[in-house]
Amino acid sequence: MKPTPIKQFSQKELAAQNRDQPLFEAAEKIYPRTAHGWFSNWRWLLVWFTQSIFYGSAWLNWNGRQAILFDLTARKFYIFGLVIFPQDFIYLAVLLVISALSLFLFTTIAGRLFCGYACPQTVYTEIFMWIERKVEGDRTARMRLDKGALSPRKFGLKMLKHGIWLAVGIWTGFTFVGYFTPIHQLAAEVLAWTLGPWETFWIFFYGFATYGNAGWMREQVCKYMCPYARFQSAMFDKDTLTVTYDAKRGDPRGSRSKNADYASQGLGACVDCGVCVQVCPTGIDIRNGLQYECTGCTACIDGCNDIMDKMGYEPGLIRYTTEFALKNGLDSKSMWKRVFRPRVLVYSAILAAIIIAAALTLAARVPMKVNVIRDRSMPRITETGTIDNVYKLQIMNALEESVTYVVAVEGIPGVKILTRNTIAVAGATNQAMAVRVEIPAGSAPGGSNKISFIVRDEKNPDIVVTEKAVFIVPR
Ligand code: SF4
Ligand code: SF4
Structure with missing residues (x-):
């Protein structure tokens, strides 16, 4: 057989191709619609819980000093009644091992559970998006505002939004530094304009990082910067719970009137309303299957359940399920039985053993x-x-x-x-x-x-x- 000749491009053609296929494509701004429902409530509960601890516990006192203080200069960590010296750093190492194993365990059970509910990037993005909604309005209002020409109203709203974002960012940076320098002393120094160069640097560094990541970069951090998104698939298997669109039930998709017998029209339960895409903070369509961009935030579950409710259909067209359960039509009981598989039990047993051993060692620690x-x-x-x-x-x-x-x-x-x-x-x-x-x-x-x-x-x-x-x- 005659080999196919390789086409030789001229310099002009190559230049034209480079123009058509740029190496860098500007990200399109995503305007997520607000989702309401059971999962959103849980997400907000976790935002309140984690942030109350973060912003609040730096101000707690214990035995006449800050309850949680990582005093790097004196090389002592204070955690309520516990004083950790450099010689005790084994406990910090154990804490890291426990955190890593917990991440493995929860990822094996339910995919990106950490990303969706507890990751600082998700939590601060949620807070910043809430501020954006309060200032600029809902999705349609925000899109209209961005498309419109610059006006005093638009300028004012943008300034207000960025002003609040910056204030939250700087307050976050201040709180973070307050875990390393006694926060009451830090507040007094800020008020007296006597803040040292390092404290100033770290407050602004952490503050601007929060502002930039949660205000501007948002889903791009999860998509392009977070290494966890890349290796988490190694911890998945066919019995891992993931946010999934039930294509067997949903397809073929199509619009219909509320009381129509859609089955007789040859349609599935998906009304093709696009709500699941509009609420997605990473702008993907979960109906195309599991994608690495999906942070497991579950907004599409709430969004779709809302539509199912309005149509009078069973909820759960998009739901937490496993690849195996979906393929074999397992009911929820059989699916959960498979979720708690040997791998999960082994991870749980190792984690429990390490936690118990660490707690006993800490309790028996001679001061x-x-x-x-x-x-x-x-x-x-x-x-x-x-x-x-x-x-x-x-x-x-x-x-x-x-x-x-x-x-x-x-x-x-x-x-x-x-x-x-x-x-x-x-x-x-x-x-x-x-x-x-x-x-x-x-x-x-x-x-x-x-x-x-x-x-x-x-x-x-x-x-x-x-x-x-x-x-x-x-x-
Ligand atoms: S696909 Fe659903 S769960 Fe995944 S990021 Fe988008 S809204 Fe969240
Ligand atoms: S929200 Fe539900 S019904 Fe609407 S397009 Fe998405 S999957 Fe289909």
Whole structure:
């Protein structure tokens, strides 16, 4: 067979093609219509819940200080009664593991549940869109306003909207920084115009990031910037719940009068009203199947259910279902049985085990840490033949009140501390003490001998830490 010749394009043709197919296409602005319904109510409930915690808890006090404060300068994290030191960062690592596993688990069960309900991008976009609706009106009013020529009214509305957006963004940045610098102090500095350069930078950085992401970029962050959108499909399988259009029930689509017997007209339940597309914040048509742009926000479920209700049809033409259930016509009970499949049970068991282990470890955590370093000077042999070694004990008090600790030593017959054996350490601080330890002549062989320091809370002897060390005897 003769090979097909490869067409050679002239420079002119190539230039023309480049003009026809630009590498960059400007995004079309999306004007989402408001959806009302069960899922929207849940989404708003979560917006209120997460944002009340975020904006509110920075102002809470506990034991005379900010209840939640990540004090990077002092390298201490305060979370209500808990003080976390750099040595405790294992708990933060465990928290990250728990978060990652939860994300795997919830994605396996119900796809982009996190994106649709709890992701900051979704939450702030929802808040910014609400402001936009309040200022500029509903979808049609906003489209009309944008199409119209610049007028004093349009200018005023745009200024008002951007002014409120910026205020919310800057307030969000201020609250965020308030978790790292005591927020009352930060507020006083703002009012007195004495804010430091770093605080100013981070407030504006985080503020403008919120304004830009939730006000301007919106669905483009989810579509083009978020890596989760790209790899989440690896966690999906045919039993994962996703927002799906039931094509078997909906097609063929077409308009009809409310009381018409649509089946006799050869139509499905979809009236082709386009509401599911109009409410979609990413501007996609869910009837074309599962798409990576879908954030699982469920607005199309509420929008379509509203139409079904108006038409007097069963709700759920667009609903949470699985690929397997849809293909095999499973009822809801059989579908849920398959949703809780071995993979989900294994993820749940691992997650539960890690959470329980972390909680038990945290509950049993001794609020004190001791670090022992032997002084590198040579052991001292006294005139009576006793031998001394010197140690530096670094004692960290993880409680918020001052504690007096008593230090004892054991491991060699007759071993004792010659210097002061008590030390008071202020709350959430650490302090070093030098300790001289002595053993009687001939009580230990030459070389390294194991000893242990026992550091005990004077008032609460149950709080105790034993730390191993070596005692050097000259050969
Ligand atoms: S398709 Fe539906 S669930 Fe997906 S983003 Fe659009 S409205 Fe939300
Ligand atoms: S909202 Fe429902 S009825 Fe309307 S076009 Fe979408 S799927 Fe069809």
